[in-house]
Amino acid sequence: MLKLSDMYEQAATLTVPIVAAVRDDQLADPTPCTEFTVRDLLGHLFAVVTEFEKSARGEPMDFGGTHDWLTGEWRTDFATRVDALRHAWMAEDAMSHPSTMLPREVAAQLPPFDLTIHGWDLARALDVPLVVPAELTEAVAALSETLAPMRGGSGMFAEAVPVPADASDFDRLLGSLGRDPEWSRTAR
Template sequence: MQKMSELLAAARAQALPVVAGIDDGQLGDPTPCSEYEVRALVNHLFQVVVNFKALAAKRPADFGETPDVVTGDWRGAFARETAELVTAWGAPGAEDGVTGGMKLPARTVGLMVLGDLTVHAWDLARATGQDFVPDPAAVDVAGPALAELAPQAREGKVFGEPVPLPAGASPFEQLLALTGRDPGWRPPRA
């Protein structure tokens, strides 16, 4: 079984160029997550990274108010925060037991942040006209875990309803559709 820190490091490597490639003029653009424009999705992803870093250390997380972190060197801050996320999940015991207030197996929680980092990187890439190829291991490992969590995630309004796909859809397209995303989504034309 591949270590969570290794999976997160690979997902981070795919996400960093996407975040670095977001132009400030694109921050108000729509994303495949209809409830978020680019700026709000970046803020949400920062909140996810910070909180799942705490969960790796078995500390409580706070998913209350989402602060606006898209100021100053926010791209550099994202690189630092995600590096710390990888380190946190590589610490001895991070994948053992149950995490903070979520009361879920630590490995499951790690798979949740792996899915978020991968899917939201795609969201941001698609919204800003960038290419994105997910880490295949991240998709292979996170896909089944998120499929298992999908009913709860839909109930909690974390995932949308699944999107129907044609036969032969790739594993990543299946993962996107599972979370309520249309893998063919493109930004609306101005």
């Protein structure tokens, strides 16, 4: 199984360049997350990265309120925040802080989970290729299975989408999370 530090490294390597590639004229475009435009999805990723960095340091998270993350040099800011998040979770004391919602080991994996899945969402919205390494797919799928009992009615994920029997492991994961692996912005 992939080590936590490698999960962060691989998820960041996938998603940071995609965020950096978003053009301002694409911010209103749809994404595979039907409730999110590209702007909304970027805002969600900024919030995840920022709030889970706080959690790694033992501070309370606050997903409430609104914040316009896409100001100034936001692409560079995102990369900086992802790096800070990785360092915060790799700190010696990160796992020793109390956790209120989930076991600490599970909470620590949520940011790379979001970076990977929403990295795919952004890649699809921008119509750019994304290849998720097998090890990262396996780690994200394992976390998805851990979270499965909490999904029911939580609104965390959409209903599962059927995928072909010969679908890749990542496409099967996407389907289980309510995403159509064949989603295309040009078909919208």
